[in-house]
Structures are given as structure tokens and as C-alpha cells.
Amino acid sequence: MTDPIETFDMLGLGFGPSNLALAIALQERAAPLKSLFLEAKPSFAWHPGMLLDNADMQVSFVKDLVTLRNPSSPFTFLSYLHAKGRIERFVNRKTFFPSRHEFNDYFAWVAAQLPEACAYDQRVTAVHPVRGKGHRVEALEVVTTDAAGATTTRRTRDLVLAVGGQPHIPEVFALLGQDQSVLHSAAYVTQGKPRLASRQTPMRVAVIGGGQSGAEIFWDLVNDPARPQVDFLVRGQALKPSDDSPFVNEIFDSAFTSEIFHRSEAERAGFLADYANTNYAVVDGDLIAQIYGLFYEQEVTGDERHRLLRSTRIEAAEARDGGVELSIRQTGAPTQERYDLVILATGYRRRLQETILSDLSAWFLAEEADRGYRLPTVEGFQPRIFLQGFCEETHGLSDTLLSVLPLRAQEIAEGLTGARPARARVLTAAE
Ligand SMILES: Cc1cc2nc3c(=O)[nH]c(=O)nc-3n(C[C@H](O)[C@H](O)[C@H](O)COP(=O)(O)OP(=O)(O)OC[C@H]3O[C@@H](n4cnc5c(N)ncnc54)[C@H](O)[C@@H]3O)c2cc1C
Structure with a gap:
């Protein structure tokens, strides 16, 4: 007899800073949501292949995983410094830009406090639709493989893709x-x-x-x-x-996401070209x-x-x-x-059609997410798919960076926990 397939309200693909910020936002809302993030690496690590000595962050520590939304969160960079006993010495350095080693340590410190949020050593290798009656797709099956080659299949109602670039x-x-x-x-x-x-x-x-x-x-x-x-x-x-001068830097402000989203395609492209020299x-x-x-x-x-x-x-x-x-x-x-x-x-490269979701593309109405980061899908496709880091063309240059993580995470958390018009009944394995 095979093990029953475990069913979730939400599975998050990847556990880098984007989905880590979402894990905090979900915990803060105490959302009655059965969720799990699936990460290929054996433990949390932020771009380990580029953790160079003497390399500093290119964004202020104030733009950590949570401060812009909730500065009193226990998961701010300042809370981390306090917990590590370095807060005064950090102040003495008079910098907004910690080293990448330190920010990676901060991320890992947060991840370690959310041990139930993520399953590590779980590389997602496939995402399949679970069909209901007629042409309806009622859920998604997510297949993962661990380092020893063992595969696990989980089922979910909703999915958040945050697997970074290739x-x-x-x-x-x-x-x-x-x-x-x-x-x-x-x-x-x-x-x-x-x-x-x-x-x-x-x-x-x-x-x-x-x-x-x-x-x-x-x-x-x-x-x-x-x-x-x-x-x-x-x-x-x-x-x-x-260019990190102050007027230019405003394009990384959270208000700019809506500002650029509501422009025409040509205007958005013009903005991206105009400000490319920020990144x-x-x-x-x-x-x-x-x-x-x-x-x-x-x-x-x-x-x-x-x-x-x-x-x-x-x-x-x-x-x-x-x-x-x-x-x-x-x-x-x-x-x-x-x-x-x-x-x-x-x-x-960050192209949706080159990710693990490419097999689902027949159900996508477009490859561009709406303002709330949700992909539009055909009628009868009930799982909701949210994107983090794949919306630069529509949501602006901050989309692939850390700048707006706390606010984007909040918007996606609201999307996940908000009412769904026609709530899908998730089939169990026995069905
Ligand atoms: C060297 C470097 C330095 C940077 N410095 C800055 C900076 O200072 N400031 C800034 O704003 N931005 C910076 N960036 C931009 C960077 O994209 C963001 O900092 C951030 O990493 C984005 O987070 P993410 O979670 O979206 O993606 P990632 O950090 O790329 O995380 C994606 C995660 O998904 C996992 N994953 C991928 N495929 C699978 C799969 N199939 N199954 C399971 N898990 C999978 C990966 O292992 C990874 O852990 C930097 C980028 C690089 C490369």
C-alpha cells in the first residue's frame, strides 16, 4: 500500500528570501492555512556561491524581510543584531550596508525560528494538475526528489513560485x-x-x-x-x-509597484530601460x-x-x-x-516558461501576473498560483530584489487567506 498523499492549502516552491518573507507574513496573520515551503538545498543559504569575503549588501538593512511592513516584528535585522549581542557595535560601524555574510546569517537565523515552515532537501521536479469532473483542475500535485533520490508527492490547493533565476x-x-x-x-x-x-x-x-x-x-x-x-x-x-542616488532610488519604493503596474506596456519598458543602470x-x-x-x-x-x-x-x-x-x-x-x-x-534568466510550471502553461491565460502577483488562469482551473521574482516587466525593477519583500509578502498572504470565489474541494488520495 502506498502512503496517502498529504494535502496542503499552500505549497511554496523555493525558500529563499522571498518565500521566507512570506512565511513570516503568514505566521503574523496566524492564518489557518496548512502550508509548507519546499527547498532544494539541505539548509537555508542565500546565494552561497557568491558569499564572498568583503562583499556588502546593496540595499539598506532597513529593507530586511519585515521592517517596512512591521518594524516591531521579532524577525527584523535589528532583532537579529540584538539577539546576537552585536547591536551597539553595528551602530558604531555607521553603515546601512551589512556584509553579505551577515545578511545571510540574518536570513538563516530567521529560517531557524520557523523550523516547521520548510522541508529542505526537497527539489521540486514536477507539478501536475489534479483533474476533477469535466475539465476542472481542482488541485496541483507537487513532486519532489531528495539528495538520495527518494521522491515525495504532495497535493495543494494553491502554490507560490519563488525559485529565483536560472x-x-x-x-x-x-x-x-x-x-x-x-x-x-x-x-x-x-x-x-x-x-x-x-x-x-x-x-x-x-x-x-x-x-x-x-x-x-x-x-x-x-x-x-x-x-x-x-x-x-x-x-x-x-x-x-x-546609480543609487536618492531620487533614482525611489523606483525601489513600494509605492512604485502600483505606479509602474498601471502604465502601458511601452511606458513600463521605457522605465525599465531608463533605470537599468540601477541594477x-x-x-x-x-x-x-x-x-x-x-x-x-x-x-x-x-x-x-x-x-x-x-x-x-x-x-x-x-x-x-x-x-x-x-x-x-x-x-x-x-x-x-x-x-x-x-x-x-x-x-x-527569469522566464516562467523555463520553470517547473511550464507543464501547466496550457491553463495560463497569460504569463503576466495581476497586481496581486496571481497568474490569470482559464475557467475551471481552481488552484491559485502566485509569483515572486517573475514580474519585473509588470511590477518593476524591485521585483527580483529584496526592496519590497515585506509588502509583496503581505499582498500574497492576503491573496492566499482571502475568500476564494468558488472554493475548490481538494480530492484526497483515496478518491
Ligand atoms: C550575488 C547576489 C547578490 C545579491 N545582492 C542583492 C542585494 O544586495 N540586494 C538586493 O536587493 N538583491 C540582491 N540580489 C538579488 C537577489 O535576487 C535577491 O536578493 C534574492 O535572493 C531574491 O530572493 P528569492 O527568494 O526570490 O530567490 P533566491 O534567493 O534565488 O531563492 C530561490 C530559492 O529557490 C530554491 N529553488 C530553486 N529551484 C528549486 C526547485 N526546483 N525546488 C526547490 N527549491 C528550488 C533555490 O535553492 C533558492 O534557495 C543579489 C543576487 C545575487 C545573485
Whole structure:
């Protein structure tokens, strides 16, 4: 006899900051909701492959998981500092921007206080519709696999997708498949750094991509005790600074979500393009100054070990002698360079049709959520699906960031706990 399938009111896919913020919002409402978040990792970790020493947050600690909604919550960053006995020393530092190590520790501290909220080591591998009479879909079945390969199926009335972005691998690298010499930035600390340390002779490394992650990895590599020789390949002529000036920063205010949502498609696109330099292909000004200083000092000493290759296009990438040979075009004919390790700091893709929900797309009326983050679905499809982090085009640039998490979580919690027009009866396994 097989185990009965456990049924939930809500299953959350992924347990990063977005769904962690939702777990707090649900707990605060004491909602009579049977809910569970499913997370692939064995324990809470926020972008562990980019937990670099000396990397700071790019958002104020005030924009933590809850303060904007409820500053008296026990889950604020200040409550965390107080619990850890560091609050006065944090004040002495006079900064709004904790290190990423510290913010990850804060997130993990919150997650540890909600032990029942999440099942870890549960990678969601499929989501199937549960059909009722006629063409009705009454619930969803969510299948997960753990590290040992055991699968579990759970059933839910509603679902919240917050699985983050997929590492973007440029097409020219696609043919290299699983080659160990090419890594996305998402695996830099976990896989790239151990490889540097394991080599007797210094490695030749290429970092591709002139945004914040590329710049941080370049800076980390040049300071690594394994002393690799590093080429930093960027598409533009210059590293450009991120704009975090106060008027511009208002686009991350929560009021801006409605402001942009109610604009026309063309106006929304215009806004995104206009403010892209707050988040995309830009680097923190202090880090740019440090990198510029490094290249200047190399000129002074004549030890030009690291290079900034500007206006580059990678035209081909081939596995060669245990490394990768890149065909790099700047001006004129392409040059060939062999590297032991290539790090792709090429960003993330967030497309609903590339997620685990793609099999349900026949029931979606559109791929765009409504203002309350709910996907419109065809009549007779009763489960409600909410999206976190997949609505940048409609809800603005803050959607993939931490800026509005507490308020978005509240809106979704309201959506989940509010009356549903025609409440679905969830079939039990026996039925
Ligand atoms: C290096 C780095 C630094 C950043 N720094 C900042 C910053 O300073 N400020 C800011 O505002 N934003 C920052 N961001 C943006 C970042 O997107 C947000 O900080 C935040 O991580 C978004 O949270 P999330 O929960 O939506 O997604 P994620 O943090 O990506 O979490 C998604 C979770 O879903 C899990 N998951 C994925 N697929 C499955 C599956 N099939 N089954 C089960 N679980 C799954 C993942 O393991 C992960 O834990 C940064 C991003 C990166 C990469």
C-alpha cells in the first residue's frame, strides 16, 4: 500500500528570501492555512556561491524581510543584531550596508525560528494538475526528489513560485556542456575557489561580464592567495557605476509597484530601460575605484599580471588541454587565449516558461501576473498560483530584489487567506 498523499492549502516552491518573507507574513496573520515551503538545498543559504569575503549588501538593512511592513516584528535585522549581542557595535560601524555574510546569517537565523515552515532537501521536479469532473483542475500535485533520490508527492490547493533565476549561459558556451573549466558565477565560491587552491601553479582565469558579480569575482581573484593571473573581459568600453542616488532610488519604493503596474506596456519598458543602470551591467562606485587603482599600480610597477579586456565579444569557446580556448574579438581580427578556468558572470534568466510550471502553461491565460502577483488562469482551473521574482516587466525593477519583500509578502498572504470565489474541494488520495 502506498502512503496517502498529504494535502496542503499552500505549497511554496523555493525558500529563499522571498518565500521566507512570506512565511513570516503568514505566521503574523496566524492564518489557518496548512502550508509548507519546499527547498532544494539541505539548509537555508542565500546565494552561497557568491558569499564572498568583503562583499556588502546593496540595499539598506532597513529593507530586511519585515521592517517596512512591521518594524516591531521579532524577525527584523535589528532583532537579529540584538539577539546576537552585536547591536551597539553595528551602530558604531555607521553603515546601512551589512556584509553579505551577515545578511545571510540574518536570513538563516530567521529560517531557524520557523523550523516547521520548510522541508529542505526537497527539489521540486514536477507539478501536475489534479483533474476533477469535466475539465476542472481542482488541485496541483507537487513532486519532489531528495539528495538520495527518494521522491515525495504532495497535493495543494494553491502554490507560490519563488525559485529565483536560472544562471544564464551565453550560447557560445552552451556546447561545452558540463566542462569543469567553465563555471557560472553562481558556483564561484563553492566550486571555483576550491579549484584555485588545489593547483600547484597559478591558474589563468577569465572573468566574463562587467556587472557587479563580475567585478566582485575579479577583485576576489586578484586577492586570492593562489595568485591566479586574471583577465577581466567586459563588453563595454568602461566599467559603469550603479546609480543609487536618492531620487533614482525611489523606483525601489513600494509605492512604485502600483505606479509602474498601471502604465502601458511601452511606458513600463521605457522605465525599465531608463533605470537599468540601477541594477544591470553596473558596478558599485567604490569597487570601480579599487579596480582602477589596481591597474594604475600595475603600470607603476611594470608587473602587468592582470588585464582588463574592453569592448570584447567571445566568438568561440572550445575545450583545450584541460582548459578552454576563447576566440576573443576586440577591434580587428579575433585573438585566441587559453584559460584554465572561465567564470561566467553573465546574470540570470527569469522566464516562467523555463520553470517547473511550464507543464501547466496550457491553463495560463497569460504569463503576466495581476497586481496581486496571481497568474490569470482559464475557467475551471481552481488552484491559485502566485509569483515572486517573475514580474519585473509588470511590477518593476524591485521585483527580483529584496526592496519590497515585506509588502509583496503581505499582498500574497492576503491573496492566499482571502475568500476564494468558488472554493475548490481538494480530492484526497483515496478518491
Ligand atoms: C550575488 C547576489 C547578490 C545579491 N545582492 C542583492 C542585494 O544586495 N540586494 C538586493 O536587493 N538583491 C540582491 N540580489 C538579488 C537577489 O535576487 C535577491 O536578493 C534574492 O535572493 C531574491 O530572493 P528569492 O527568494 O526570490 O530567490 P533566491 O534567493 O534565488 O531563492 C530561490 C530559492 O529557490 C530554491 N529553488 C530553486 N529551484 C528549486 C526547485 N526546483 N525546488 C526547490 N527549491 C528550488 C533555490 O535553492 C533558492 O534557495 C543579489 C543576487 C545575487 C545573485
